[in-house]
Amino acid sequence: MDLNPVLADTAYGEQSPLPSWSYMRDLKEQYDVSTVLRAAGALSLLYLDRSPKELMTLIRRLSQEAVDDFYQRHLQLQKIYQESWEIPKPRVLSYQELLQECQSRPDFAAVLAQIEQEGQESLKNGASYQEITIGNIQKILDFHDRKEALVIIAIAPPYYPSVNCRRLAESGIDIEKLISLYRDYLADTAGCRLNVEEFFMGICDISYCSLEKPLADYEQLLESMAVPRNLYSIDFPKIAAINVPGINLGPWGKDLHQLTERVFEKDMLETIPNFLLYLLENIAAIRLAER
Known part of the structure; x- marks a missing residue:
């Protein structure tokens, strides 16, 4: 994603800056030598001509290509070292899709309401929208509670539509x-x-x-925003x-x-x-x- 020219946009003879990670780190609460279970990043993206829907589709495709490449290399290494650990193929989900997978459980509505309430308190205490977004996704993943590799794509405020x-x-x-x-x-x-x-x-x-x-393109974007309205x-x-x-x-x-x-x-x-x-x-x- 970082500095990927595929994500650059052009219109009226001008080109947007290449996207860059403004935040990227593992989500360990303390330092140790264990394997990182989760990591998060915030990508700053400026667009000129594409629609929000087109951008989300493109980011999802690039993410899927990356995890597919990782999975193939994992399988190749297993052959080289004669290992047979089976892991599910990593999936890429939007935040909305992650919520949909949780909705079948009867206690999800109450859990989501609690998460949103905690997000409101965090904002009052000075947390940024970026921090609340990452925190909310982590809490939903805790509730999701499946042992598989996932990439969750979400929108973090603020959002400024491109206009000419x-x-x-x-x-x-x-x-x-x-x-x-x-x-x-x-x-x-x-x-x-x-x-x-x-x-x-x-x-x-x-x-x-x-x-x-x-x-409809803009309203769909709000559905992948991981902070309550x-x-x-x-x-x-x-x-x-x-x-x-x-x-x-x-x-x-x-x-x-x-x-x-x-x-x-x-x-x-x-x-x-x-x-x-x-x-x-x-x-x-x-x-x-x-x-």
């Missing part, structure tokens, strides 16, 4: 005209040249202004109903989200605010023609 307003249907705004309006304004009033980036390669609240893909939830139907195109008109700055973050004062206090007023005065010029 060029792809929005019925937005009412001609994006090319808006860009031209801004470019001409900067050239005429500030002597500046506009640099257009199709995507902000980070997280931004503009992600919650509209949805590009079918609503009372702790973290996204109202995708409302976002789809808003359907507002968003553009980040940021001032020139440096060291975003760092202690040394700063912005160019003139941009912050003059250029950007004045353009927003100019935009309101000329909003009719960037509207799409009525069909």
Whole structure:
């Protein structure tokens, strides 16, 4: 998974950063020389064009290929050393599928409610969503209680949908005209040249202004989120109903989200605010023609 170009995404001539593990470790509570029974990792993934469903399918396929390769090597080593230990072939499950395998037991509903309550207390005590996600999966696996190798794929909050307003249907705004309006304004009033980036390669609240893909794709993603919805939830139907195109008109700055973050004062206090007023005065010029 780490730095795998298969997981990189491209759109409008731009490519997302390669994914990387922001967290990876075994889950031993103390150090000893025994074999690790469980391990967990958190993969930071930025996408531009694929749907959430496509991404989950791709991650699952890559995971299955990895465990299949491991299993074949295990069988080969058994032949070499003339061993005959039989172990089940490792499986890859989504968090939702793991829950489904537990639901046949009558006491599962009460156990799940207890796990969710403990997650709520953990959040109040300062635990991160990542820690709660890993903890919840471990508790479900304890309840699952089967001696087999499993890979569980889950989503840990926060989640920011990828969005590019060029792809929005019925937005009412001609994006090319808006860009031209801004470019001409900067050239005429500030002597500046506009640099257009199709995507902000980070997280931004503009992600919650509209949805590009079918609503069902996003709602299915929530089902693989291993924290209860009372702790973290996204109202995708409302976002789809808003359907507002968003553009980040940021001032020139440096060291975003760092202690040394700063912005160019003139941009912050003059250029950007004045353009927003100019935009309101000329909003009719960037509207799409009525069909």
